[in-house]
Amino acid sequence: MSGTERNGDTATLSGAEILIRALTDQGVEVIFGYPGGAVLPIYDALFAQNSIRHILVRQEGGAVHAAEGYARATGKPGVVLVTSGPGATNAVTGLTDAMMDSIPIVCLTGQVASHLIGNDAFQEADTIGITRPCTKHNYLVQDTDEMGRIVHEAFYVATNGRPGPVVIDLPKDICVNQGRYEKPDLANLRHKTYRPPTVGKAESVAAAVEMMARAKRPIFYTGGGLINSGPEACARLQELVRLTGFPITNTLMGLGAYPASDERFLGMLGMHGTYEANNAMHDCDVMICLGARFDDRITGRLDAFSPSSKKIHVDVDPSSINKNIRVDLPIIGDVGRVLEQMLACWKDGGYTPDEAALRDWWTTIQKWRSRDCLAFTQGPDIIKPQYAVQRLYELTKDLDTYITTEVGQHQMWAAQFYKFEKPNRWMTSGGLGTMGYGLPAAVGVQIAHPNSLVVDISGEASFMMNVQELSTAMQYKLPLKIFILNNRWMGMVRQWQQLMHGSRFSETYSEALPDFVKLAECFGATGMVIEQPSELDASIRKMLDTDGLVIADVRVAQEENCFPMVPSGAAHNEMILGDDGAAERPKVTGEGMALV
Amino acid sequence: MSELSKIAPKHTIAVLVDNEPGVLARVVGLFSGRGYNIESLTVAEVDAGRDRSRINIVTSGNEMIIDQIRAQLERLIPVCRVVDLTEDGPSVERELALVKVVAQGENRIEALRVADIFRARAVDSTLNSFVFEVTGDSGKINAFIDLMQPLGLAEISRTGVVAIARGADAM
Numbered sequence: 036m037s038g039t040e041r042n043g044d045t046a047t048l049s050g051a052e053i054l055i056r057a058l059t060d061q062g063v064e065v066i067f068g069y070p071g072g073a074v075l076p077i078y079d080a081l082f083a084q085n086s087i088r089h090i091l092v093r094q095e096g097g098a099v100h101a102a103e104g105y106a107r108a109t110g111k112p113g114v115v116l117v118t119s120g121p122g123a124t125n126a127v128t129g130l131t132d133a134m135m136d137s138i139p140i141v142c143l144t145g146q147v148a149s150h151l152i153g154n155d156a157f158q159e160a161d162t163i164g165i166t167r168p169c170t171k172h173n174y175l176v177q178d179t180d181e182m183g184r185i186v187h188e189a190f191y192v193a194t195n196g197r198p199g200p201v202v203i204d205l206p207k208d209i210c211v212n213q214g215r216y217e218k219p220d221l222a223n224l225r226h227k228t229y230r231p232p233t234v235g236k237a238e239s240v241a242a243a244v245e246m247m248a249r250a251k252r253p254i255f256y257t258g259g260g261l262i263n264s265g266p267e268a269c270a271r272l273q274e275l276v277r278l279t280g281f282p283i284t285n286t287l288m289g290l291g292a293y294p295a296s297d298e299r300f301l302g303m304l305g306m307h308g309t310y311e312a313n314n315a316m317h318d319c320d321v322m323i324c325l326g327a328r329f330d331d332r333i334t335g336r337l338d339a340f341s342p343s344s345k346k347i348h349v350d351v352d353p354s355s356i357n358k359n360i361r362v363d364l365p366i367i368g369d370v371g372r373v374l375e376q377m378l379a380c381w382k383d384g385g386y387t388p389d390e391a392a393l394r395d396w397w398t399t400i401q402k403w404r405s406r407d408c409l410a411f412t413q414g415p416d417i418i419k420p421q422y423a424v425q426r427l428y429e430l431t432k433d434l435d436t437y438i439t440t441e442v443g444q445h446q447m448w449a450a451q452f453y454k455f456e457k458p459n460r461w462m463t464s465g466g467l468g469t470m471g472y473g474l475p476a477a478v479g480v481q482i483a484h485p486n487s488l489v490v491d492i493s494g495e496a497s498f499m500m501n502v503q504e505l506s507t508a509m510q511y512k513l514p515l516k517i518f519i520l521n522n523r524w525m526g527m528v529r530q531w532q533q534l535m536h537g538s539r540f541s542e543t544y545s546e547a548l549p550d551f552v553k554l555a556e557c558f559g560a561t562g563m564v565i566e567q568p569s570e571l572d573a574s575i576r577k578m579l580d581t582d583g584l585v586i587a588d589v590r591v592a593q594e595e596n597c598f599p600m601v602p603s604g605a606a607h608n609e610m611i612l613g614d615d616g617a618a619e620r621p622k623v624t625g626e627g628m629a630l631v
Numbered sequence: 632m633s634e635l636s637k638i639a640p641k642h643t644i645a646v647l648v649d650n651e652p653g654v655l656a657r658v659v660g661l662f663s664g665r666g667y668n669i670e671s672l673t674v675a676e677v678d679a680g681r682d683r684s685r686i687n688i689v690t691s692g693n694e695m696i697i698d699q700i701r702a703q704l705e706r707l708i709p710v711c712r713v714v715d716l717t718e719d720g721p722s723v724e725r726e727l728a729l730v731k732v733v734a735q736g737e738n739r740i741e742a743l744r745v746a747d748i749f750r751a752r753a754v755d756s757t758l759n760s761f762v763f764e765v766t767g768d769s770g771k772i773n774a775f776i777d778l779m780q781p782l783g784l785a786e787i788s789r790t791g792v793v794a795i796a797r798g799a800d801a802m
C-alpha cells in the first residue's frame with residue numbers, strides 16, 4: 036500500500052494494539068467474535084478501549100453470519116474475530132457463504148505462535164490453507180511492523196471490486212511483540228497490484244445503449260451486484276427503467292434493488308421465479324444483465340436458456356463473463372458507474388425505445404402475468420405458508436423493516452411474497468444456501484439498526500442449526516422477531532423427494548422438535564403458537580407489539596410445495612406451476628436427476 | 632490427464648505474480664478446485680528487485696474454459712499479469728530434460744549417436760550409464776525420450792515448459 040502519511044505517530048505498540056488502532060482508523064464500530072487462547076492479547080487490547088464494540092456470539096459460525104447481516108444491512112464491511120484452530124474452522128461456512136454472495140468481511144483469526152506453526156501445536160489449524168479457496172484473499176502476519184499495512188490492505192481488498200471475505204491470520208507472538216504503526220492516508224490507498232475495474236469502456240456502453248434502443252422484447256435482469264454497488268446504483272437503475280420502459284426482473288440476491296411494487300417489476304426469476312419473469316427471459320430479444328452471474332438457479336438448462344436474445348452483461352468481475360452463458364456484449368466495470376454512463380449515453384444521444392414493439396411485448400407479458408402463478412387458496416383451517424408471509428408483509432410493510440431468512444421453502448416464499456422496495460433490507464444466503472444463516476444474520480442487522488424491526492423468516496429445521504444465537508440476541512436485548520413457518524419437514528428436501536424420488540421421504544421429517552414457546556421462555560424471550568388462519572393477523576400484531584425477542588411458531592400446511600418451479604435440467608419455459616396438475620409429476624430427465 | 636485435454640487445444644499461459652508466500656498454492660489450488668487441467672508448470676523468481684515470479688502453465692480447454700482460466704487467474708490478488716502465449720501471437724517454448732540411460736555395448740553407442748543428433752549433452756557418465764541434458768520444445772524432448780526407450784531409458788526429469796513471446800514487446 037502506498038500513500039502513507041507521515042504524522043510522527045510512530046511510537047511502538049503491541050501488535051494487538053496496532054490491530055485495534057488500524058481497525059479504529061478504518062471506522063470499525065462493531066466486531067462479532069468469540070475469544071480463545073490465541074486471541075487473548077487482542078481481547079486484552081479490546082478491553083482497554085471504548086471505540087469498538089464487541090458482540091459476543093455463541094459459536095464462531097454465528098459471528099460470520101452476523102457480520103454478513105451487518106454488512107448487507109449497512110453496506111459497510113463486517114468484522115469478525117475468532118481464535119485459532121476450532122475458532123477458525125467454525126468460521127469456514129460463513130466465509131464460504133460470504134464468498135459466494137460477495138459480502139465484504141474481514142475475519143481476524145488467532146494463530147499459534149510463529150515458531151509453533153507447522154508443529155501440530157494445541158489448537159493449530161492451517162487456517163491459511165483451509166481458507167484459501169473460500170476467501171477473496173488471506174494474509175498471515177509475520178512481522179508486527181506489517182500489521183497496520185496488512186489490516187488496511189485487507190479492508191481495501193474486501194470492499195473494492197467484487198467484495199468478498201478476507202482472512203488475516205494472527206500468530207500470538209505477532210500480537211504480543213512491539214511494532215510501529217502509522218495511520219495511512221486512507222482516501223488514497225492503493226494496492227500494489229490489484230486494480231479493480233471502475234468505469235466501463237465507453238464504446239461498449241454506447242453499443243449497449245444502441246442495442247437497447249433497437250430492442251423489441253428487452254428485459255433487465257439484475258442481481259446482487261446492484262446492492263453491493265450501493266443505493267445510488269439502484270437509483271440509477273430505477274431511472275433507466277423509467278426512461279426505457281423495459282420490464283425488469285431481479286435475482287434472489289438482487290431483491291430490493293428495484294421497487295417490487297412497480298408495474299415494470301416482473302418478480303424474481305429462476306428456479307422459483309415467476310411465470311412472467313422466466314418466460315420473458317426465455318423469449319426476450321435483448322437481455323441486459325446487470326450485476327448478476329447467470330447462476331444455475333437462474334438459467335435452468337443451459338442450452339435452452341433464452342435462445343434468441345442478444346445478451347449484454349455488466350459485471351465488475353471479468354471471470355463472471357462467459358462463465359456459464361456466452362454473452363454478446365460484456366462490459367467490465369462497477370455496475371453503478373456503468374449505469375451512470377448508460378444513462379448519460381441514452382440521454383445525450385436522444386435515444387428513445389421502440390414504443391410500438393414495447394407495447395406488444397408488454398401485452399405478451401401481461402398475458403403471462405394474468406396466469407397469476409403465485410396464486411394459492413387459503414382455506415379456513417390450516418395456515419398456508421404463502422399466506423403467512425403475505426400477511427407478515429402487509430402488516431410490516433409500512434414499518435422500518437429488515438428481513439432475514441434461513442434456507443428452504445420458507446426462504447423462497449419469503450422471496451416471492453415479501454415485496455422489497457429498497458436495497459439492503461433483505462438478507463438471505465443465496466449462493467451457498469446455508470441453513471442457520473438467518474438468526475445470526477438478524478443479530479448483525481439488529482446491532483446495526485437497533486430501532487428497526489428485524490424479522491427472521493425461518494423454517495423449523497434451519498432454526499435449530501444456529502439456535503444458540505438466541506443467547507447472543509438476549510445478551511444484547513435485541514428485539515428480533517423469529518417467524519418460523521413450521522411445516523414439521525425439511526420442506527424443500529421433502530418437496531424434491533416427492534417430485535423426484537417417488538415420495539420416499541428419507542430422513543426429512545422434523546422429529547422431536549422442541550416446544551418453541553418453552554424454548555423462547557427458557558432463554559428469557561416470548562414464545563407464541565399461531566395455528567388458525569383467522570387469528571394470524573392478530574397474532575402477528577401481537578408479535579410486533581411485544582417488547583423484546585419473540586419466537587412465533589406458525590403451524591403451516593405441512594405438505595405445501597413451492598411453485599412455480601423450474602426442475603433441474605429443465606428450461607425456463609418448462610416451469611411447473613402449482614395448480615396445473617403436472618406439478619405432482621414433473622418431467623425430470625436422467626441428467627436433471629444428477630443436478631442439485 | 633482428463634478426457635477433455637485429449638481433444639481440447641493446449642495453451643501456454645504466463646502468469647506474473649508477486650512473490651509472496653502461498654502464491655503458488657493459490658494458483659495450483661485454483662486449477663484443482665475448478666477442475667482445470669495442468670499439463671506442466673514452472674515457476675521461478677524473475678525480478679528480484681520487484682519481488683516478482685513468473686509461472687508458466689501449460690493447460691488445455693476449449694475457448695470458454697481458457698478464457699475462464701485467464702479471468703480466474705487475474706482475480707487472484709497477488710497476480711500482476713496473465714498472458715495466453717498461445718493466443719497472443721508467436722512465442723518460443725523450451726523445456727529441459729535430464730534423461731538417464733543405462734546401456735552397454737551397441738545400445739550405448741547408439742544412445743550417444745542419437746544424443747548427438749538431438750544436440751543433447753552427456754552431463755554424467757559411468758561405464759554403464761549416461762545422463763543426457765536435452766533442451767527444445769516438448770515435441771523434441773518427447774521424440775528424444777521415445778528413441779531412448781529401447782536403448783535403456785531408466786529415468787527422466789523434465790522442467791516443464793518455459794515460454795516467452797517473440798518480438799520486442801515485454802510482458
Ligand SMILES: Cc1ncc(C[n+]2csc(CCOP(=O)(O)OP(=O)(O)O)c2C)c(N)n1
Nearest residue numbers: 443444445470494495496497524525526527
Ligand atoms: C447447512 C445445510 N445443510 C443442509 C442443507 C440442505 N437443505 C436445504 S433446504 C433444507 C430443509 C430446510 O428445512 P426448514 O428449515 O424446515 O425449511 P422448509 O424448507 O421446511 O421451509 C435442507 C436440509 C442446507 N441448505 N444447508
Ligand SMILES: [Mg+2]
Nearest residue numbers: 494495524526
Ligand atoms: Mg420446515
